[in-house]
Amino acid sequence: MKRAGVTFMVDGVDGTTVEAVSRLAAAVVAADPSEAECALIGGPDATRLAGVMSGKVSAVIEAADDSPDQLAQRIQGAIDPGALSLSLVSASVHELPVASLFCAWIAQHRAVPAETLSDMETAVHEAVCNALFHGNLGISSAELEKLDDVGGYFAALDAPLADPVLAARRVDIEARFMPGSVVVSVSDGGAGYDPVDKRPIAGGADERPARTGRGLPIIRSLASRHRVLDGGRTIAMTFVLPVVEIAGRVVREARSSDTVELGAFLEQARVLVVDDDLINREIVLDWLDGMGISAVEQAVDGADALEKIVAFRPSLILLDLVMPVMDGFEVMRRLENLREAEGVPVIVLTAQDDRDARNRALELGATHLISKPMVRELVTAKIGELLERQRLVEVLLEYQERVGQELELARDMQQDLVPAARDILSLEHQFGCSLESVFRPSSELGGDTWGVWKAGPGQLGLFLADFSGHGVAAAINVFRLQAAMAELRHLRHRPGDFVAAVNRRLCDLLAIGQFATLFYAVADFKTDVLVYATAASPGVFASEGADGEMTPLDGEGYLLGIKADAVFAERSVPFPPGSSLLLFSDALYETPNDEGLNLELEGVGGWANTPGVRHARRPLERILAMFDDYCAQPPNDDLTVVWLRRR
């Protein structure tokens, strides 16, 4: 994000105002002379905040009774590209819907889905309340809880707000934009508060534990991640944002797991401990707790375990073998058919000398065996290893899914490049012709594209291109070709020059070994001539008049992207009313049938000349039906076919 200016709110700074403001301006200019743009908001009018927090401003600082030095320092601190910051005194925070304003400000800078914005607003509001109540005004959660009594908050806040020192303490909110997320930090300016001690700590900010109350659990639920920093003075909340946006489209909603650090998998793990011995369970529970695994459930026998697996959905199971009611072997047998247990590793606890039991457990699908008596280091190491492996598999699956979604988007975009039905319809009306087309991008990305436009008065231009190879590279080349053609639109009425110019552009852009075939024709509806130039494009048939036979057009010419100074000859054929032009990519004649045979160009010609096709109202529809019958499998390359017919 590029910062565009700093706005100062100067709110009742008596006497020192002028000096403060001039110092601030100097600080801004010194920090970033090219971008400095200062606007002054004067007077004690905090409600004008909403207007100030616009898209082009990235720092709003309410000046209170700070010294000019302090204010200058604040401004300097706020000069930070990639962040939005807001600094308000407690009295203003109490008056204003600060979180709503701040989150709306964030949404001006980054696309935030509505649900995320709502969660963000709630969480930021709670953090701001914490900073105001506990941090700045020194009121404890317990006191407030007591005061839940009708309207109690009011009274609780009134007294400290009347204290000018407390009311002038600041709440600082900062939003830092990261790839795929925004981190909102809320800091108080208080002396600190210890919820355990129930008394403000004088100056001991470093020793403060995290603040508690009803707000923190809400923040925990709504933010993807949160941290308490500066000994409790700052709470930093991460919200995941959509990461990839192309042409206003969100490729995917980023997942909360994107921000999970390595190691956080332990916090997310859910472990079921199955043992009939209470002491054993308690020992393991203690070890798990020591690992940072808090989501733990216990079961006292096999039957209990099966119920808990369904209800608790563990990500790992520790299973004892010898238990009443149902033993561990039976549990494992049943796990095989339990959907909830699919992919969940099972660590079996066995007696060291019972070889038979160990073998049976492994046969029944135990992931790992641990001998009793258990050794802490072995058990925790194995649990950690299995959970990490599970996490890695998840990451891989997510990655795979993400790549798949991105490919899908690229296919959609490729589809968007070919003419829209609306545009085709308009050209059909304008020229008195019918223009049938099909564009089926393959499951992998391919390199086909086509287009049609008005090339001049009474002239219709039509092209079809097919890039070598598949995948992302071919798709990118399609975009390059479209871009080059758009730039060279002034040559559209001269096919030879147009193809030569496009070729020159592509020679600069394409990597060695990348090339394309291209056919471009201009059908002149006044002179009844079709003028075309071709770059080694074999898939073209044309007929002269309604009764003429569909015959292949000469497709000789250099491939695009091979030779920068290549010349592309213009050829012409008569194209009176009733004539047809058929363009197609190689998938049409190179896709094998059941016997492994391709249709070949002759085959396409045969189909096109079938009276049932040629005189059909929609000939392309017929050909596609024949093609779908013919193919053993859908083609693994893009299929593009266009049929133009003059009326």
Added chain:
Amino acid sequence: MAYSSSRDGDRLKVAMDGRLTFQEQASVKQMITDLQSSGAGAWYIDLTGIEFMDSAGLGLLLRLKKVADDCSATLTLRVPPSGQLRRLLDVARFSDLMTIES
């Protein structure tokens, strides 16, 4: 926050609008007093007009529940099926604590 109430036999319906946060408690205080003195046996609180609620708002709802219990009145909250308020109630699992309908 603004509210309006209407009586239908033993049922008192209160519709609340605006923001329900720590900043808005004077009107809440008045509202609770109204409910207490109404003598109605069924309190029906319509929160669909609330734009934004915070943890203090949750505290007030808990308080309201307690007051209703003390008055031997039933308390029903009507909330929108989605949105910020609904999300907050879900996160705080309020449906376990009181009757919520949407």
